[in-house]
Amino acid sequence: MALLQISEPDALPAKPLRRLAVGIDLGTTNSLVATVRHGIPVVLPDAEGRPLLPSIVRYGEGDVAVGYAAQAEQARDPQNTIVSVKRLMGRGLADLADARRFPYRFVDTPGMVRIATRAGVKSPVEISAEILKSLRVRAETGLGGQLAGAVVTVPAYFDEAQRQATKDAALLAGLPVLRLLNEPTAAAIAYGLDNASEGTYAVYDLGGGTFDISILRLSKGVFEVLATNGDGALGGDDFDHRVYCWAIEDAQLPPLAPEDTRLLMVKAREAKENLTIHRSAPIGATLADGTKLDLTLTAETFTTITQNLVAKTLAPVRRALRDAGLSPADVKGVVMVGGATRMPQIQKAVAEFFGAPPLTNLNPDQVVALGAAIQANVLAGNRSDGDDWLLLDVIPLSLGLETMGGLVEKIVPRNATIPVTRAQEFTSFRDGQTAIAIHVVQGERDKVADCRSLARFELRGIPPMPAGAARVRVTFQVDADGLLSVSAREETSGTEAAIVVKPSYGLSDADIARMLEDSFRHAEDDMAARALAEAQVEADQTVAATRRALETDGDLLSPSERAAVDAALAETQRCREGADHRALAAATAALNAATAELAARRMDRGVARALTGRQIDALT
C-alpha cells in the first residue's frame, strides 16, 4: 500500500471505474436490453415503459421504423416489413426449407440470402443491425453514456455462420461485443444466481424461431455446461404456421396475397397466445377481397395439430442427456425459457418427460437478457466481491478437417468445454508433395458435403519427401469467446501456416466496411471521438488492473522490474491526458507488455493457493 502511495501521487479514484455494459437478447420475435444496476440485473424499458422491442424492421419512404411502429404496419406493407429476420441470419436461400412461408422478395446472393425492399437490397445482418441500433440508443439514453460493451445472446445451437452474422450486425450497430453468449446458459446464470441453486439443471428454451436444450451442473458458483443440443429452425413461429395452415384448410381459402398471408399469420399468433389461458380462441379477419373469416380454434385441436412439433423438441433433449451421460431422473429442475414455453402442451410434455413440473417462477421473456447483463457486467471488468461465479461453456458442434475421400476427421468434439486446444498429426498423400490443403468444417456428419465449410488455407513450402513422410501437426484452438483459430506446422521442416477462422460464406470484410461507412455517413457518430473514447476506456481498465495487481502482489517484482512497470504506468497516464488515440493505445499496449511477467507470477501464486490443503507434497 505504501508503495502505491509513493509511486502514484495523482492516483485515480481507488475504486475501479464502472464501465457501462449491457446484455442484449436479440430474439426472433422480441428483443430486449438489460443492465446491472446496484448489483441487480434489470431490463431497460423504452420511453413508454415497454420492456420488449418487437424484432420487426420496416423500410418506409425515406425512414426506417423498428419495433412497435413497424409492427403496426406489417399487414399493410408485408414486403418491406421484415419479421423473424433471425431465421435468415447466416443462411443461403438453399438453406431455407420454409422460404415460401415468408412474403419477402428474396435475392439469392452467394453466402447469405438478401431481401429486396423499397430502401434497396438488405442483408439479414443489416436488418438485425437496425434492431440492435435501436437497443443501443435505448441503453445509452437510459444509462447516460457510451456503452463499453455488450453481451449479445445467440441460440446455443447456432453454427459459426449464424454467430458471425450476429457479430457483424452488432459491429454495424456500433456495439462493442464482449461476447456472444448462448441463450440457455444466460438463462441458467440468471436463474441459478437468483435461486442459489446447486445440482444438475436443464434449460428448455423454445424461442420464436429456435429451440435449444442445455444441461448444466451448478456447484459452488461454477456453472458448468455439460451438453447442449437443439434445432436451429424450430420455434413458436412454427406453431403459428400450423394454426395458419389449419385456418386455410378449415375455411377452404385459395392461395393468399402477401398482405392476407401476414394478416392471417398475425391472427394465428393471437389465437395461439389466447389458448395459453382459454380453452378456445376465435380467429376473425376480413381479407383483401372482402372474404370474412370467422373460425374457432379449440385447445384440443391446437394440441393435435402441433403434437409432432412438441415431439420434435424432445429428440434434442434425449441427445443432450445422452451426451451428458445422464437420465431424466438425474435432472433436479427444468428451467423454461422463451415465450413459446407458455403453451400448456409444452409444459405438459416437459413435465411428463422429466417426471417433474418445470420451473416457471421467472419471466421466460426476460431471463436471457438478465443473464446476459450479469455476464456483460463481469466481462466489462466490473466484477465485485459478490460476483464470485464462473461460467464453463461448451462448443455446440464438432470441429474437424477434411481428409482423403471427402471425409471429416473430428478434432474438437461437440460439447468440449472451452477454451480448448487440440492437435492432431496428418501426413502427405503423394511423393514430393510440397503443399497441404487444410479445410476446416463444422458439424456431426461423416462426409464433408454434409457439414458446414468454415475456412480453407494451405500449408506451403514443405520440402519434397516420400508420401507419408511429412508430419503435419494441425492445432485447433477455441478461446473463451468461442473464436476458432487453426494452425498447421510441418514438424520435420518447421514450415508453418495459421488462420483465424471467419466463415467463408458470411459477409466479407469489404462488405462490412462498406456498410459501416454507409451507416457512419448517415449518422452523426464521430469516428475519431469514438476511437479516443474506446482507447481511454481500455487505458483506464489496464491502469486500474495494474494497480490492483501491484497492490496485492507487488512483492513479486524486483526493484528494477517494478521501476519498468511504474514507467509504463506513468507514460499511459500521460497519454491519457492527451487527445491522440493512437499514442494512448500504444502506451496501453506497452503497459500490457511490461506487466506480462507479473501476470505470470500472479497466476502461479493463484494456482498454488487453489491447491492449498490438497496434496501440497505433490506440488513441485
Add this chain to the structure above:
Amino acid sequence: MIDFSRNYFDLFGLPARFRFDPAALDAAYRALQREVHPDRYAAAGDAERRLALQSSARVNEAYRALKDPVARARYLLSLHGVDLRDEAENALPVEFLERQLERREAVSDALAARDAPALAALRADVDGEASREEQRVATLLDGDGDPHAARAAVRELTFLAKLAADIDAMQSGLDD
C-alpha cells in the same frame, strides 16, 4: 500460470492411480478454473489474458483425460512409458473379438428394426462388461501389476468404449 511440464494428476494434486475419487477431481478442477479461466481476467491486460487462455485450455484437457476411465487408463500407461500405438502387441484375444462380433450383429439387427429398447439393452450390456474390465485395469495398473500386462485390458476397454459410442450415435439417430 500452470506448469505445463507437470503431469495431469500432479496438476490436480491427485495421486497417479486409476481408482480415484471423482469428487476430488471435480473439486480440484473447479478450484483451478476459478484461478485461471480467461473470464477471471476480463479486466486484465493482453498478456494475462493470453496466459489465462493457455492455462485454462490445459486444465480442461487434463480434466477430460482423467475424467473418462478409458482416457485415464491410456494416460496412465503413457506415464509408465507403454505405447499403445505399437501395433505388433495390439492383437486382441480371439474369444473377446468373437463376443464383440456377435454383439455388433445384434446391434445392427436392432438398428435395422429401429428397436430402441433392444439398443438400450445392448448398451447396458456393453456397460456391464466395460465396468468389469475397468476393475481388471484398476488391479493391473494400481497394484504391483506389470503395466505391460495392463495394456491388453486397456485395449479391450477402448474397444468397448468405441462400441458404446457407436450405439449412442445410433440411438440419437433413432430419436429423429
